[in-house]
Amino acid sequence: MLQLEGVTKRFGGLTALDGVGFAVTPGSITALIGPNGAGKSTLLDCLFGVCRVDTGSIRLGEHELTMLPTHAIVRLGLARTFQNLRLAPHETVLDNVLAGLVTRTPFSFTAAILRLPAARHAERACRLAALEALDRLGLAAKARWPAGVLSFGDKKRLELARALVAAPRVLVLDEPVAGLNRAETETVEAELVRLRRAGRTVLLVEHDMDMVMRLADHVVVLDGGRRIAVGTPAEVQRNPLVLEAYLGQMEVVA
Amino acid sequence: MDFMQFVWAGLGNGAIYALIALGFCVVHGAMGIVNFVQVDLVTLGGMFLYSASVLAGLPVPVGLLAAVVGTALVAMLVERLGLRPARTDHPLVLVFLTVGISIVLRGAIQMVWGKNRMAVPPIAEDVPVRLWGAMVLPQTLWMMVLTVAAIGGLVWFFRGTNLGLAMRAVASNPRAAAVVGIPAGRVRMAAFAVAGACGGLAGALVTPVTTLSADVGVLLGLKGFAAAILGGFGSFPGAVAGGVLLGLVESLAAAYVSSAYKDALAFVVLVLVLCWRPSGIVRQ
Amino acid sequence: MDGLTRSRWLHFFWSHRLGLGVLAAAGAVLLFPWYTDNPYTLGLTNRIALMSVAVVGLNLFMGCTGQISLGHAAFMAVGAYISGILTVHAGWSPWLALVVAVAAAAGFSLAIGVPLLRLSGHALAMATLACNVVVHHVLLQEDRWTGGPSGLAGIPPLTAAGWAVDDPVRLHFFLWFVVLVVMFGGLNLVRSLPGRGLMVLAADEVCAACLGVPVARAKVVLWTLSAVLAAVAGSLFAHTYGFVSPDSFGIFVSTDLAIMVVLGGMGSVWGSVLGAAVIVLLPEFSELAEAYKEFVHGGLLVAMLLVAPQGMIRGIRQAVALAWWRAQQGRSDAAA
Numbered sequence: 001m002l003q004l005e006g007v008t009k010r011f012g013g014l015t016a017l018d019g020v021g022f023a024v025t026p027g028s029i030t031a032l033i034g035p036n037g038a039g040k041s042t043l044l045d046c047l048f049g050v051c052r053v054d055t056g057s058i059r060l061g062e063h064e065l066t067m068l069p070t071h072a073i074v075r076l077g078l079a080r081t082f083q084n085l086r087l088a089p090h091e092t093v094l095d096n097v098l099a100g101l102v103t104r105t106p107f108s109f110t111a112a113i114l115r116l117p118a119a120r121h122a123e124r125a126c127r128l129a130a131l132e133a134l135d136r137l138g139l140a141a142k143a144r145w146p147a148g149v150l151s152f153g154d155k156k157r158l159e160l161a162r163a164l165v166a167a168p169r170v171l172v173l174d175e176p177v178a179g180l181n182r183a184e185t186e187t188v189e190a191e192l193v194r195l196r197r198a199g200r201t202v203l204l205v206e207h208d209m210d211m212v213m214r215l216a217d218h219v220v221v222l223d224g225g226r227r228i229a230v231g232t233p234a235e236v237q238r239n240p241l242v243l244e245a246y247l248g249q250m251e252v253v254a
Numbered sequence: 255m256d257f258m259q260f261v262w263a264g265l266g267n268g269a270i271y272a273l274i275a276l277g278f279c280v281v282h283g284a285m286g287i288v289n290f291v292q293v294d295l296v297t298l299g300g301m302f303l304y305s306a307s308v309l310a311g312l313p314v315p316v317g318l319l320a321a322v323v324g325t326a327l328v329a330m331l332v333e334r335l336g337l338r339p340a341r342t343d344h345p346l347v348l349v350f351l352t353v354g355i356s357i358v359l360r361g362a363i364q365m366v367w368g369k370n371r372m373a374v375p376p377i378a379e380d381v382p383v384r385l386w387g388a389m390v391l392p393q394t395l396w397m398m399v400l401t402v403a404a405i406g407g408l409v410w411f412f413r414g415t416n417l418g419l420a421m422r423a424v425a426s427n428p429r430a431a432a433v434v435g436i437p438a439g440r441v442r443m444a445a446f447a448v449a450g451a452c453g454g455l456a457g458a459l460v461t462p463v464t465t466l467s468a469d470v471g472v473l474l475g476l477k478g479f480a481a482a483i484l485g486g487f488g489s490f491p492g493a494v495a496g497g498v499l500l501g502l503v504e505s506l507a508a509a510y511v512s513s514a515y516k517d518a519l520a521f522v523v524l525v526l527v528l529c530w531r532p533s534g535i536v537r538q
Numbered sequence: 539m540d541g542l543t544r545s546r547w548l549h550f551f552w553s554h555r556l557g558l559g560v561l562a563a564a565g566a567v568l569l570f571p572w573y574t575d576n577p578y579t580l581g582l583t584n585r586i587a588l589m590s591v592a593v594v595g596l597n598l599f600m601g602c603t604g605q606i607s608l609g610h611a612a613f614m615a616v617g618a619y620i621s622g623i624l625t626v627h628a629g630w631s632p633w634l635a636l637v638v639a640v641a642a643a644a645g646f647s648l649a650i651g652v653p654l655l656r657l658s659g660h661a662l663a664m665a666t667l668a669c670n671v672v673v674h675h676v677l678l679q680e681d682r683w684t685g686g687p688s689g690l691a692g693i694p695p696l697t698a699a700g701w702a703v704d705d706p707v708r709l710h711f712f713l714w715f716v717v718l719v720v721m722f723g724g725l726n727l728v729r730s731l732p733g734r735g736l737m738v739l740a741a742d743e744v745c746a747a748c749l750g751v752p753v754a755r756a757k758v759v760l761w762t763l764s765a766v767l768a769a770v771a772g773s774l775f776a777h778t779y780g781f782v783s784p785d786s787f788g789i790f791v792s793t794d795l796a797i798m799v800v801l802g803g804m805g806s807v808w809g810s811v812l813g814a815a816v817i818v819l820l821p822e823f824s825e826l827a828e829a830y831k832e833f834v835h836g837g838l839l840v841a842m843l844l845v846a847p848q849g850m851i852r853g854i855r856q857a858v859a860l861a862w863w864r865a866q867q868g869r870s871d872a873a874a
Contacts, residue, residue, distance in 0.1 A: 048747075048748055049747075050744055050747070050748070069747075069752070069754075070744075070747035070748060070753075071747055071750050071751055071752040071753065072752075074747075074748060074749065074750040075750050079748075079749075080748055082745065082748075086742050086744070086745035087741075088737050088738045088740070088741045088742070089741070090741075090848055090852065091734075091737050091738075095734055095737065096738075098731065098734040099734040099735050099737065099738045099746075099749055100749060101731055101734070102731055102732060102734065102735035102749050102750045102751055103749075103750035104731060105731050105732070107732050107735070107750070107751065107752055107755075107756070108732065109727065109732065109759050109763070111730075112726060112727045112730035112731070112732045112733060113723040113724075113726050113727045113730075114723070114726070115726040115730070119730055119731070122731065123730065123731055126731060146856070162749075166749075166750075287660065288659075288660030288661075288663070288664060336840065339844055340843065340844055342847070344847070345659045345660070346604060346606060346659075346804075347843055347847050349606055349659065349660055349663055350606070350796070350800055350839065350843055351840060351843050351844075353608070353663075353793060353796070353839070354797075354836045354837075354839030354840040354843060355836065355840055356836070357793065357832050357833075357835055357836025357839065358832075358833055358836035358837050358840060359836075360832050360833075360836070361830050361831075361832035361833025361834070361835075361836055361837075362833060364830065364832065364833070365830060365833065472789070473671075476664075476667065476668065476671065479664055480668070483661070483664070487661075514679045515675065515679065517671075517675060518671065518672045518675035518676070521668035521669070521671045521672045521675075522668075522672055524664070524665065524668045525650070525654070525665055525668050525669060525672070528653075528654065528657055528661060528665045529653035529654060
């Protein structure tokens, strides 16, 4: 589905990504882990064309993404959440989710201004989809609230709703449970389980080791901009390189 | 030789633009915003000089000092009463806030000093001096001398005083500066004071040459901003160089290309520079 | 009325609130001349209509991109002066002149917009201001065509089927019809799916791109759209008053347009008309506002930004929502 090969990105003298390659197979949850500064965020930025890779290729199905602008990449079937919240605080919760459905119709000013029938019908369908997504994540009652007044956990789930309502081919989640309490984490986790059962493809960037071990089918480990391990959670857990770079610290914490 | 005549005129105006540009840069360094109020601080400098020397009958040098100090105080008030209560870092709100305060200040100036044009006395008598083949007004020389003095003062302030060092720290890395406990409020207020002093000096120096009215600062201030952009916005030496360059280009273009478009030239240059290199000429 | 019928009615009103709102506005426009045909009053409301066309356009640009333009009076100037010059000097029909003027403004806005829109924030605000100063200067200097500082007079009114749109009542119907069309288009855009994306663009460019909004194209289209509406307003201005002068399109007019946008609220189409109305009517309410126009306009802007940066319409709506919510809280507290 999504395939990265030899992705390299330098900022001045600093090599943020050094020949990273892995594949996300359809219908699976692939977790991307690594200590702080390992290059996870840079990788996501490159994936979405927010910054340009120096060398390497990123392919979604048969499309090469590295030269495309962000909005074109997204229209090919990617959607993401952000590590630090990025919502339109003055718009309502429902409108924020509807913003996730921009890719559903062509971005046409003419159709929008004249309110052509196609645009109107698409909008009605999208409204239903948005309300359903809000309902599943327990936000339906707050659909008319301005997004800015939601609690942190609700905002986080709102972002998830906005990404998943687009029904992307690959859903990219950047630390979806960071900062959430246990109950909120469970809602998100339940949603992920449901997504996997529905055969959706997820790329999960996460710090919560327990959750990664429970949910992920594959795990990719980054450290210092390099891919140091890949495999099932169990394999990765036993990998000495990983233990040294990452899990070692985790066990001390645990 | 005519050429030298235009060079002198250009250098004189360039000095004014440089002062105004410095005012823009200091506030931008401390707060990361473009301060539209700078425009009216220039007017205010002229107004204070007018009040002190014409209305109160003080000698012009004292009036000049009063103009600089008075404008600096008004600028500090603007920061304290106008910008600080906003408690937002949304750039859109901040830009509009400075635009709004600028309009308010212009209105206030109209209320206090009226809407008529006024004449302000120069520092020395209006007897031109012969210098390198050109007749130069003493006021033009004073503009350059005092601008250089002001730049010297700024260099000392930013290198030699604690507050100046703190301001440089904030300009280069606001977050780190906040972490090590540099008081943000004092730095912002100091930045406004410096910007006010620069603007006030510029206004007090230039209004004897132009005439004084409530909107005299608008065109001058915008040209000062153009100079700051030319110099790679934020760089102090760049601002000075940009000011002098703009003054010279303007004066020579008016002489040899078209005098009708003299006042528009700075803005054409500004737009072209921004199109060609959005962050200005000096900086990469 | 039982609960079900009532909720159906409520739902009908809610889901058709846009169409009903515009319909109500259209009704008010239609009936207004029967309420008063005082030429002075109609002169004021017509002026509101003219400004509204430009302000709705500017608001679409500022509210959807989160960028500031302090130069839209320049596009009004292009519309007004090209209309004026073509009708006065070349004897063209006003309608043709209007179309050409608007097309010219669109071309002009594209030419400066494509390079300038790479800028953002303060730099863009200053650049647009600079463009306005240049345009203003051209109007002053090219007096062979523009009449220089004394302006250009004798611009004919628009005519339709032998009717000249020249007296206040006809102007009222014509201008407000234009406003309603513009508002309807604007409202449609704001609440369309692309419009939802544009709301995000106003707050966060990267996020909007990641949601599939073509950021660069959207900015240029909105910029051109707003310039076109400003030019329409300018051209209508010329044909309404028959006279244009450079100071009708200086930088202070641009800042006034921006103030109207902020007063009404960024991205709020209804607010744009309200903002235009407040600024136009303000001098009518008090001598002070007349004599110290700048002071009052600036003060309004500052006060608005400090108290309710989201604008009047949303500010009121949020205040009402908050009060309602508090009342609900109070009731449930009392019940518990």
